[in-house]
Amino acid sequence: QVQVIIVCELFMESSDIVGYVDPLISFPGDKPAVKVSCTRSTFTGKVFRLCAGSSHPNAPPISHQSIDAIPQQTHQGTPQFSRIGSLARIESWSGPGLDVVQSISISLWCQPTLPSESKHEQFLFSSIDVGQSAGFECLLDEDGCLHLRVGGPSEIQEIRLSTTLIKNQWYHLQFTIEIDPGIVSFNGQSKPRDIGEQSAYFEEKHRLAHKAHLTSDSPFTVASNSCKHGPSPQPQTPCSFNGKIDGLKVETTSKGTIYTLLDFDFSLDIPTDRIRDSSNGLCGKLINSPSRAVTGHDWDSSQSDWMRASYGYGALHFHDDDLDDAMWNTSFRLELPRDLRSGCYAVFVDDGETIDWIPFFVKPDPKQSQVPPVALIIPTFTYAAYANEHLFDESRTVHFLAKGRDIDKYSKLIMKRPDLGISLYDSHNDGSGTCYSTVKRAILNMRPDYCMWLFDGPREFAADLWFVDFLEREVGARGYDVITDHQISECGAELLKKYKVLLSCSHPEYLTFAMLDSYSAFLHYGGHFMYLGGNGYYWVTTHDPARPHRIEVRRAEAGCRTFGLPPGNWHHSLTGEPGGLWRSRGRPPNCLFGLGSCAMGVGKGTGYGITAEARLHPRVSRFFRGLQTDEVIGDIGLVQGAASGDEIDRLDYELGTPRNAVIVATTKLAGGHSDEYMLFNEETLFPMVDTTGTTSDKVRSDIVFFETPRGGAVFSVGSINWVGALAWNTFDNSVATITRNVLQDFLAHADANRRCSGPAAG
Secondary structure (H helix, E strand, O other): OHHHHHHHHHHHOOOOOEEEEEOOEEOOOOOOEEEEEOOOOEEEEEEEEOOOOOOOOOOOOOOOEEOOOOOOEEEEOOOOEOOOOOEEEEOOOOOOOHHHOOEEEEEEEEEEOOOOOOOOOEEEEEOOEHHHOEOEEEEEOOOOEEEEEEOOOOOOEEEEEEEEOOOOOEEEEEEEEEOOOOEEEEEEEEEOOOOOOOOOEEEEEEEOOOOOOOOOOOOEEEOOOOOOOOOEOOOOOOOEOOEEEEEEEEEEEEOOEEEEEEEEOOOOOOOOOEEEEOOOOOEEEEEOOOEEEEOOOOOOOOOOOOOOOOOOOOEEEEOOOOOOOOOOOOOEEOOOOOOOOOEEEEEEEEOOOOEEEEEEEEOOOOOOOOOOOEEEEEOHHHHHHOOOOOOOOOOOOOOOOOOOOOOOHHHHHHHHOHHHOOOOOOEOOOOOEOOEEEOOOOOOOOOOOOOEOOOOEOOOHHHHHHHHHHHHHHOOOOOEEEEEHHHHHHHOHHHHOOOOEEEOOOOOOEEOHHHHHHHHHHHHOOOEEEEOOOOOOOEEOEEOOOOOOEEEOOOOOOOOOOOOOOOOOOEOOOOOOEOOEOHHHOOOOHHHHOOEEEEEEEEEEEOEEEOHHHHHOOOHHHHHOOOOOOOEEOOOOOOOOOOEEEEEEEOOHHHOOOOOOEEEEEHHHHOOOOOOEEEOHHHOOOOOOOOEOOOOOOOOOEEEEEEOOOOOEEEEOOEOOHHHHHOOOOOOOHHHHHHHHHHHHHHHHHHHHHHHHOOOOO
16 A cells, blocks of 8 residues: 555656547547546647657658647546456356355465565455455465455454465365354365476364354455456556466355355356356456466366367466556547548647647548548557567566667656556566557557657657658648558458558558458459568467457467467467467468568668669669669668668568569668677577578568569568658658659559459459
């Protein structure tokens, strides 16, 4: 409680206005909710259409456009904090009369993963109603010691057991409360963690000071004692258990007969947020998405796919930092005009002391009379994956060495507000890897002026707004649509076929099976695609349209990753499909886009040298019109100083690059990358040598072009930082010239194809 008060007082010392829009993506005419946390009494809100948003002497000027159809208004401010930590809740579970039974017994398997370092109580189960002094619950104290609490005539009775649980050890625990004569019995057994360890057995009995009062009006909760909904006006200390729970059962004895009240098999309904009781047909609800499809106490490695297994997947893994829906109260609603263009927008909020840009996206009106020829694909799954990443925080299990690097205001606020959740790049507080991410929360590194600490420049959303600015200049306000990963995953190829040319953003790393099929269909029917980023189309991602705010990613045995999930946990809970890399699933990005991710570096980038083949190619040579040189391009840039940097891609015929692909340019002809760039682990086998920029031919960025049989084409650049070079000197540079020429070429060829054969996408 003292810690909570101190944190609250520190937070209240300054105004930190933050918020999110729900849903993140809307149609024109919709009324999305704006949810704002503000410590001052009032704030104003104004809607802008976003373009370039990053400040730099050589960058395009900030050019957000006010949406005057949505007037600025003043709103009441109130602080809002999310209740983090996952749990399961079962309503109306016991019925009347628990106090007239002879005894009640609660048994379960559990594996604590942070028993003594969480700095708060962790509850295994609870039905306590403090107001009624009724119910029962079990918890771990801050030292990992078990406690049992039981209701009484006037107060809750507490028993401190002598058993302290050990990290990562499985235990079977059974607690029995005898109403008369008021005896509490505890029996436990540990499961050996390795072949050198024996089981330990525990047995205790304690007498209650008063008669047990068990019947409460509270729901039965698993892994927490919290039944509260919605936000809190001040920070809350979590109370969720860190670890796995399996095989939970509640039984009563009356007149010598045993009755089962609850008997949960968590291996049922894994793709849902529902848990099912096999005894009385009761269903419970999971809050804040604990990890499902994880190995249980009886997993023996004979089956690693939960869809095929008949046992071994009956556990849920709970965490005290899980978050699925912040559930903030709505501060106000937007009324989006019916003629609002698709695009990237933000609500600019100002409390007189601090400001925030709260982003949201508007989809194209499906009834629009004229579809523009171009669509820019906003990688909203990537934004969700990186949401509020903490890799700069060296106190965490998973981190980068960030000493000497500047942390911007948003990263500082991410550290200050743990209730905003973590990313798919962070480990949980217990050290386990994350599987789910959500957009129903304030995502502070998805802001137009965000500066990524590792590269001292914009990344993801902030960088992608330069593409928006570029298209505004090249094809005009009505010449393009903005669509999102979420839309493509839900709507498929029918959405993409409306357009002649698709442009990716800088980092389209995450996509679903349905998205891969949609891109394949678009290219099959003669579409033109410009892949203008790096590390794209890399991780297997699942997305449930019924819960569109959530994505799932399982880091398996390969890939550039900050952690790896343990064996048996690699299949997605939403669909059952194997996680990991699309490359490991037989669908490397090379097959569709000509390139695949190969390396990463945080040092200075490099430019590209144009190949002799490209200069002689009848179509590709036209991409160089207007260049001052036909040798090196992109040797300048707003991020890492050049067009090729951060995560990079290269051509590889063995991985599926089409045989007719032309290498337009490659970094190896411009001096190549330094040894601060290193090969991805999936790119090398024994012996693991020559893996850096100066020693490996595989560490490079390639620009490739190829045509498809029905008149389409693909142009791919192989670097996240292409966009930083594109925007240099307000789009007056070699990278912008080539990008502009390719876009014009693709539009012209698409028009020619349709005149000859009708709509190629038809």
